[in-house]
Structure formats: structure tokens, C-alpha cells
Amino acid sequence: xxxxxxxxxxxxxxxxxxxxxxxxxxxxxxxxxxxxxxxxxxxxxxxxxxxxxxxxxxxxxxxxxxxxxxxxxxxxxxxxxxxxxxxxxxxxxxxxxxxxxxxxxxxxxxxxxxxxxxxxxxxxxxxxxxxxxxxxxxxxxxxxxxxxxxxx
Numbered sequence: 001x002x003x004x005x006x007x008x009x010x011x012x013x014x015x016x017x018x019x020x021x022x023x024x025x026x027x028x029x030x031x032x033x034x035x036x037x038x039x040x041x042x043x044x045x046x047x048x049x050x051x052x053x054x055x056x057x058x059x060x061x062x063x064x065x066x067x068x069x070x071x072x073x074x075x076x077x078x079x080x081x082x083x084x085x086x087x088x089x090x091x092x093x094x095x096x097x098x099x100x101x102x103x104x105x106x107x108x109x110x111x112x113x114x115x116x117x118x119x120x121x122x123x124x125x126x127x128x129x130x131x132x133x134x135x136x137x138x139x140x141x142x143x144x145x146x147x148x149x150x151x152x
Contacts, residue, residue: 007146010085015143018078018085019045019052025076027054027138029065029091037065043074044111045087052087052138053111057131058096066091072138082148089141096132100125107135 010018019025027041039062044053052074056063066072070090078084097104105125109117118124 005149007082007148010083010145010147012143014147015085015087015145016045016047018083018145019074019076019087019143020047022076025074027062027136028073028075029062030069030071031065032068037062041074050089050140052140053107054136054138055108055111055133056136058134059132063093063134063136066093066136074138078145078147080148082150083146085143085145087138087140087143089139091136091138094135094137096134097125097128100129104133104135105129108133111135 023042024040025043026038027043029037029039031037041054041056045051046053070092071088072091073086073088076085076087094104094107097108099105100122105128108128109121109124112118
């Protein structure tokens with residue numbers, strides 16, 4: 001039986017492109033027991049600062065995990081089941097947005113793609129306060145991933 005081609009590591013540029021080309025990934029945080037906690041998250045990648053940003057509410061389990069242990073990783077699927085990127089690093093969790101238009105609220109607004117910007121920014125910012133939204137900022141220290149070239 002033939003082994004087939006081996007996965008090839010992706011360059012930093014290709015990994016960054018894969019992160020930029022997706023919107024959803026699996027965020028892994030560490031529970032107090034040391035076991036992983038996985039959750040699907042919408043994210044925004046900033047290649048210049050090598051930061052992945054997530055919006056969530058202050059009462060989520062992952063927020064508590066990150067405040068106890070900031071180590072986290074984001075796994076993102078590539079264009080096929082054989083390609084992926086992982087962004088590892090340390091995360092920080094902002095304070096909750098407490099007033100419409102505060103720094104956290106503005107950061108949440110900036111995370112929305114231009115094409116999806118809300119028509120009423122004031123209402124959006126008020127909603128973020130009501131939901132007790134926070135920003136998770138994963139400062140990426142290591143990117144890795146592979147692709148498998150299969151010809152049909």
C-alpha cells in the first residue's frame with residue numbers, strides 16, 4: 001500500500017493568508033484541570049500586529065480560563081480537510097464595555113468587516129454594553145500548519 005505524499009509545512013505568509021481568508025476557527029483554552037476547552041469562534045486576524053481578536057461576553061467559560069491561564073491556540077481549517085493553520089500565543093481579555101463608544105466598544109466596532117458595519121453605530125454600541133461584551137486578544141507567538149498536495 002502506497003503512503004502517498006507527505007504533508008508540507010506552510011510558510012508564515014501562507015499561514016497568515018489562511019488566517020485572513022477564514023472567519024471561523026476553533027479556540028482552545030486550558031481548564032484548571034489542564035484539559036483543553038474547545039469552542040468555535042468568529043475571529044478577526046491582524047497580520048501586522050500578529051493578533052487574533054474575538055468578541056465574547058464576560059460570563060463565558062473561556063474568559064475565566066484565559067484569566068487563569070492566558071495560553072491559547074486557534075485552529076483554522078484550510079480550503080480542504082488536509083490543510084490547516086494554528087496560531088498559538090498568550091491571550092488577554094479586555095474589561096467589559098461599560099459605556100457606548102468607550103475604547104472596548106470602539107474596538108468591537110472595528111472588528112466588524114466594512115461590508116457588515118451596522119447602520120446604527122449607536123444602537124450597536126449600546127447592545128455591546130447590554131451584552132457585557134469583551135475582546136479577547138490572542139498575541140500570536142507561533143504559527144504552524146500544513147497542506148497535503150493530492151492530485152486527482
